[in-house]
Amino acid sequence: MNNSISIRPSKDIRTNYAQISTLTRSNPVAITVNGKEDTVLLSHEYFQAQQNYIAELETKLAVYAHLAQAMDDIKLGRVQDADDAYDDIIAEMESFDL
Numbered sequence: 001m002n003n004s005i006s007i008r009p010s011k012d013i014r015t016n017y018a019q020i021s022t023l024t025r026s027n028p029v030a031i032t033v034n035g036k037e038d039t040v041l042l043s044h045e046y047f048q049a050q051q052n053y054i055a056e057l058e059t060k061l062a063v064y065a066h067l068a069q070a071m072d073d074i075k076l077g078r079v080q081d082a083d084d085a086y087d088d089i090i091a092e093m094e095s096f097d098l
Contacts, residue, residue, distance in 0.1 A: 004027050005040070007030045008031055010038065
């Protein structure tokens, strides 16, 4: 899908829906009311792709936030030897009644 937006008057939704639906498969369609852009129509496929892309970005952002926190911990000396950390984890797991 390219980045251009088709602009159509709102009356075209009633009179030319099939044509507008077809247009949304190649690019978003802005619907105007009284000459001003009011609504943007997208194909379902494009909408889903955008939602998936947003979800991926949110996931990456969460990972980057954790990495930034980890870097702060390292800079501030809030670190622990890996062997000690594993020992703490194993001790905690052993304390559970399974």
